[in-house]
Amino acid sequence: MKKITILSLLIFISGLSFAQSIDNQFYFRFGYSSPSWKHFGLDEQEFQSSGFDSKYGANFELGSIFLIKSILNRNDMSFGINADYLYAVFNNFEAKTYSDILETNIGIFRAGSKVGPSFTYSPVDKLEFDVYAKLDFAWGTGLVTYFDDMIDDADEFFLSKADFGFSTGLNVRYGILLLGVEFNTISTELESDDYSDVYWQQLVTLENDSKKSKLPCTNFTIGLSF
Numbered sequence: 001m002k003k004i005t006i007l008s009l010l011i012f013i014s015g016l017s018f019a020q021s022i023d024n025q026f027y028f029r030f031g032y033s034s035p036s037w038k039h040f041g042l043d044e045q046e047f048q049s050s051g052f053d054s055k056y057g058a059n060f061e062l063g064s065i066f067l068i069k070s071i072l073n074r075n076d077m078s079f080g081i082n083a084d085y086l087y088a089v090f091n092n093f094e095a096k097t098y099s100d101i102l103e104t105n106i107g108i109f110r111a112g113s114k115v116g117p118s119f120t121y122s123p124v125d126k127l128e129f130d131v132y133a134k135l136d137f138a139w140g141t142g143l144v145t146y147f148d149d150m151i152d153d154a155d156e157f158f159l160s161k162a163d164f165g166f167s168t169g170l171n172v173r174y175g176i177l178l179l180g181v182e183f184n185t186i187s188t189e190l191e192s193d194d195y196s197d198v199y200w201q202q203l204v205t206l207e208n209d210s211k212k213s214k215l216p217c218t219n220f221t222i223g224l225s226f
Contacts, residue, residue, distance in 0.1 A: 023067040023078075027178050029223025033057030035091035035108070036216040040204045051095035052106075059089040059219045065130060065171075067120055075122070082118040082132040087111065089184070091217055104145040104155050108215060110186070112138035114167060130171035136186055138163050141215070143190050143200055158190035158200040169219075178225040185216040 035055050037044035063084035071079045093106040116134030123129075143158040165186025172179045189211045190200040201213045 023069060025065040025067065025173075025225050027064065027223055027225040028060075028062045029178055029180060029221040030058070030060045031180075031219060031221035031223075033059040033089050033091055033217050033219045035093065036218070038214060038216050039091075039093070039108075040201060040213050042204070047093070052093050053096055054094045055092065057089065057091035057217060059087065059221065061087045061221065061223075063087075063114075065118060065120070065225075077122070078120045080118045080120060082114075082116055082130065082134060084114040084134070087114060089217065089219065091215070104147055107144045107146065108141065109143075110138050110141040110215070112136060112140075112162075116167075126175050128171075128173040130173065132169055132171075134167045134169075136165035136167050136184060138165060138186055138188065141186075141188050141190065143213075157193035159193055160188040160190050163188040165215075173225050176224050176226060178221075178223045180219070180221040180223070182219045182221070183216070184219060185214070187212040187214050189213070 033056075035057055037047055037055070039047075061084050063082065063086075065080055065082050067078045067080040069078050088109070088111045091108045095105055114134040114136045116132055118130050118132035121129045138160075139162055141160040141163070145155040147155065163186060165184065165188075167182050167184040169180060169182030190213050192198040192200070199211045199213075201210045202208055204210075204213070
Protein backbone atom coordinates (compact mmCIF):
# COMPACT_ATOMS: atom_id res chain seq x y z
CA MET A 1 0.00 0.00 0.00
CA LYS A 2 2.87 2.35 0.90
CA LYS A 3 4.58 1.61 -2.47
CA ILE A 4 1.37 2.45 -4.36
CA THR A 5 1.02 5.71 -2.43
CA ILE A 6 4.62 6.71 -3.15
CA LEU A 7 4.26 5.77 -6.83
CA SER A 8 1.04 7.77 -7.13
CA LEU A 9 2.72 10.76 -5.48
CA LEU A 10 5.67 10.56 -7.87
CA ILE A 11 3.34 10.42 -10.90
CA PHE A 12 1.39 13.41 -9.57
CA ILE A 13 4.58 15.45 -9.01
CA SER A 14 5.89 14.50 -12.47
CA GLY A 15 2.58 15.54 -14.02
CA LEU A 16 2.73 18.92 -12.29
CA SER A 17 6.31 19.42 -13.45
CA PHE A 18 5.40 18.53 -17.04
CA ALA A 19 2.34 20.80 -17.00
CA GLN A 20 4.50 23.72 -15.86
CA SER A 21 6.69 23.25 -18.97
CA ILE A 22 3.70 23.62 -21.31
CA ASP A 23 2.50 26.94 -22.68
CA ASN A 24 -1.09 26.61 -23.93
CA GLN A 25 -1.95 29.13 -26.65
CA PHE A 26 -5.73 28.98 -27.17
CA TYR A 27 -6.99 30.53 -30.42
CA PHE A 28 -10.00 31.07 -32.63
CA ARG A 29 -9.82 32.20 -36.22
CA PHE A 30 -11.83 32.54 -39.41
CA GLY A 31 -11.19 33.53 -42.98
CA TYR A 32 -11.30 32.77 -46.69
CA SER A 33 -11.13 29.24 -48.02
CA SER A 34 -10.07 28.76 -51.65
CA PRO A 35 -11.16 25.40 -53.09
CA SER A 36 -8.72 23.97 -55.61
CA TRP A 37 -9.63 23.37 -59.24
CA LYS A 38 -8.30 19.85 -58.50
CA HIS A 39 -11.57 18.95 -56.75
CA PHE A 40 -13.00 15.57 -57.80
CA GLY A 41 -9.76 14.80 -59.68
CA LEU A 42 -10.53 17.40 -62.35
CA ASP A 43 -8.48 20.39 -63.49
CA GLU A 44 -9.32 24.04 -64.16
CA GLN A 45 -9.89 23.52 -67.88
CA GLU A 46 -12.37 20.72 -67.23
CA PHE A 47 -14.25 22.88 -64.72
CA GLN A 48 -14.41 25.87 -67.06
CA SER A 49 -15.40 23.79 -70.07
CA SER A 50 -18.31 22.56 -67.92
CA GLY A 51 -19.44 26.13 -67.22
CA PHE A 52 -17.85 26.78 -63.81
CA ASP A 53 -16.08 30.12 -63.73
CA SER A 54 -15.83 31.07 -60.03
CA LYS A 55 -15.02 29.46 -56.69
CA TYR A 56 -14.83 30.69 -53.10
CA GLY A 57 -15.31 29.60 -49.52
CA ALA A 58 -15.02 30.33 -45.81
CA ASN A 59 -13.71 28.56 -42.74
CA PHE A 60 -13.63 28.72 -38.94
CA GLU A 61 -11.35 27.04 -36.38
CA LEU A 62 -11.18 26.76 -32.60
CA GLY A 63 -8.06 25.21 -31.07
CA SER A 64 -4.86 25.34 -29.04
CA ILE A 65 -1.10 25.19 -29.54
CA PHE A 66 0.57 23.31 -26.67
CA LEU A 67 4.20 24.46 -26.64
CA ILE A 68 6.46 22.03 -24.75
CA LYS A 69 9.33 24.21 -23.54
CA SER A 70 11.35 21.46 -21.89
CA ILE A 71 12.24 19.59 -25.11
CA LEU A 72 14.65 22.19 -26.57
CA ASN A 73 15.13 24.22 -23.39
CA ARG A 74 15.42 27.44 -25.41
CA ASN A 75 13.49 30.70 -25.28
CA ASP A 76 13.33 31.21 -29.05
CA MET A 77 12.34 27.68 -30.21
CA SER A 78 9.96 24.97 -29.06
CA PHE A 79 8.14 21.89 -30.24
CA GLY A 80 4.50 21.31 -29.50
CA ILE A 81 1.11 19.91 -30.43
CA ASN A 82 -1.39 21.89 -32.50
CA ALA A 83 -4.99 20.77 -32.01
CA ASP A 84 -8.14 22.11 -33.65
CA TYR A 85 -11.02 21.06 -31.41
CA LEU A 86 -13.51 22.12 -34.06
CA TYR A 87 -13.24 23.35 -37.62
CA ALA A 88 -15.85 24.06 -40.26
CA VAL A 89 -15.15 24.81 -43.91
CA PHE A 90 -17.47 25.68 -46.78
CA ASN A 91 -16.41 25.64 -50.46
CA ASN A 92 -18.51 26.65 -53.43
CA PHE A 93 -18.27 26.38 -57.22
CA GLU A 94 -20.56 28.53 -59.36
CA ALA A 95 -21.47 28.38 -63.03
CA LYS A 96 -22.99 31.26 -64.99
CA THR A 97 -24.09 28.80 -67.64
CA TYR A 98 -25.27 25.44 -66.37
CA SER A 99 -22.95 22.51 -66.99
CA ASP A 100 -23.75 19.65 -69.32
CA ILE A 101 -21.80 17.28 -67.08
CA LEU A 102 -22.19 18.57 -63.51
CA GLU A 103 -25.46 20.42 -64.25
CA THR A 104 -25.60 22.89 -61.32
CA ASN A 105 -23.67 24.94 -58.80
CA ILE A 106 -21.87 22.92 -56.12
CA GLY A 107 -21.64 23.63 -52.39
CA ILE A 108 -19.48 21.53 -50.04
CA PHE A 109 -19.49 21.68 -46.23
CA ARG A 110 -17.16 19.78 -43.90
CA ALA A 111 -16.71 19.77 -40.10
CA GLY A 112 -14.19 17.96 -37.94
CA SER A 113 -11.08 18.12 -35.77
CA LYS A 114 -7.33 18.19 -36.47
CA VAL A 115 -4.21 17.43 -34.46
CA GLY A 116 -0.48 17.16 -35.14
CA PRO A 117 3.06 18.26 -34.25
CA SER A 118 4.23 21.85 -34.54
CA PHE A 119 7.49 23.78 -34.37
CA THR A 120 7.60 27.37 -33.11
CA TYR A 121 10.35 29.94 -33.69
CA SER A 122 10.37 33.34 -31.99
CA PRO A 123 13.05 35.66 -33.45
CA VAL A 124 12.00 38.65 -31.32
CA ASP A 125 9.73 39.26 -28.36
CA LYS A 126 5.98 38.75 -29.07
CA LEU A 127 6.62 37.54 -32.67
CA GLU A 128 6.23 33.78 -33.25
CA PHE A 129 6.11 31.55 -36.32
CA ASP A 130 4.43 28.13 -36.12
CA VAL A 131 4.95 25.43 -38.75
CA TYR A 132 2.74 22.36 -38.38
CA ALA A 133 1.32 19.21 -39.95
CA LYS A 134 -2.00 17.75 -38.80
CA LEU A 135 -4.10 14.65 -39.18
CA ASP A 136 -7.58 15.78 -40.23
CA PHE A 137 -10.47 13.80 -38.78
CA ALA A 138 -13.59 14.91 -40.67
CA TRP A 139 -16.72 14.07 -38.73
CA GLY A 140 -18.80 14.44 -41.85
CA THR A 141 -18.94 16.05 -45.29
CA GLY A 142 -21.94 17.14 -47.30
CA LEU A 143 -22.30 18.20 -50.94
CA VAL A 144 -25.34 19.89 -52.45
CA THR A 145 -26.08 20.81 -56.05
CA TYR A 146 -28.32 23.85 -56.51
CA PHE A 147 -29.41 26.53 -58.97
CA ASP A 148 -29.71 30.07 -57.54
CA ASP A 149 -30.49 29.66 -53.86
CA MET A 150 -28.95 26.78 -51.94
CA ILE A 151 -31.83 26.52 -49.47
CA ASP A 152 -34.79 26.93 -51.80
CA ASP A 153 -33.35 25.40 -54.98
CA ALA A 154 -31.37 22.45 -53.64
CA ASP A 155 -31.31 19.67 -56.22
CA GLU A 156 -29.34 16.73 -54.82
CA PHE A 157 -27.59 15.95 -51.54
CA PHE A 158 -24.53 13.74 -51.08
CA LEU A 159 -23.22 12.82 -47.62
CA SER A 160 -20.14 11.06 -46.31
CA LYS A 161 -19.24 9.28 -43.11
CA ALA A 162 -16.19 10.12 -41.00
CA ASP A 163 -12.91 10.16 -42.91
CA PHE A 164 -9.26 11.17 -42.58
CA GLY A 165 -7.09 13.71 -44.40
CA PHE A 166 -3.99 15.85 -43.87
CA SER A 167 -3.12 19.51 -43.58
CA THR A 168 0.07 21.58 -43.37
CA GLY A 169 0.35 25.24 -42.54
CA LEU A 170 2.06 28.30 -41.12
CA ASN A 171 0.95 30.67 -38.36
CA VAL A 172 2.33 34.13 -37.70
CA ARG A 173 1.55 35.35 -34.18
CA TYR A 174 2.28 38.81 -32.84
CA GLY A 175 0.91 39.44 -29.39
CA ILE A 176 -2.66 38.18 -29.52
CA LEU A 177 -2.99 38.63 -33.31
CA LEU A 178 -2.87 35.42 -35.35
CA LEU A 179 -2.51 35.12 -39.13
CA GLY A 180 -2.43 31.75 -40.86
CA VAL A 181 -2.30 29.90 -44.15
CA GLU A 182 -3.03 26.19 -44.46
CA PHE A 183 -3.28 23.65 -47.25
CA ASN A 184 -5.82 20.93 -46.56
CA THR A 185 -6.48 17.77 -48.52
CA ILE A 186 -8.93 14.95 -47.95
CA SER A 187 -10.68 12.31 -50.04
CA THR A 188 -14.09 11.01 -49.05
CA GLU A 189 -16.99 8.94 -50.38
CA LEU A 190 -19.98 11.21 -50.99
CA GLU A 191 -23.04 8.98 -51.30
CA SER A 192 -26.40 10.13 -52.63
CA ASP A 193 -28.97 10.86 -49.94
CA ASP A 194 -31.71 9.51 -52.23
CA TYR A 195 -30.04 6.50 -53.88
CA SER A 196 -27.83 4.06 -51.98
CA ASP A 197 -24.54 3.00 -53.60
CA VAL A 198 -24.62 6.02 -55.92
CA TYR A 199 -21.62 8.29 -55.38
CA TRP A 200 -20.91 11.82 -56.54
CA GLN A 201 -17.56 10.81 -58.01
CA GLN A 202 -19.26 8.25 -60.24
CA LEU A 203 -21.41 11.00 -61.74
CA VAL A 204 -18.35 13.19 -62.36
CA THR A 205 -16.06 10.58 -63.90
CA LEU A 206 -18.79 8.27 -65.24
CA GLU A 207 -16.93 5.31 -63.70
CA ASN A 208 -18.84 2.85 -61.50
CA ASP A 209 -15.76 1.87 -59.47
CA SER A 210 -14.94 5.49 -58.60
CA LYS A 211 -16.22 6.46 -55.14
CA LYS A 212 -13.80 8.83 -53.35
CA SER A 213 -13.80 12.53 -54.20
CA LYS A 214 -10.68 14.66 -53.67
CA LEU A 215 -11.46 17.91 -51.83
CA PRO A 216 -8.26 20.03 -51.54
CA CYS A 217 -8.42 23.66 -50.42
CA THR A 218 -6.20 26.46 -49.09
CA ASN A 219 -7.35 28.46 -46.07
CA PHE A 220 -6.29 32.03 -45.20
CA THR A 221 -7.25 33.06 -41.67
CA ILE A 222 -7.08 35.85 -39.11
CA GLY A 223 -7.82 35.44 -35.44
CA LEU A 224 -6.79 35.90 -31.82
CA SER A 225 -4.44 33.79 -29.71
CA PHE A 226 -4.34 33.93 -25.90
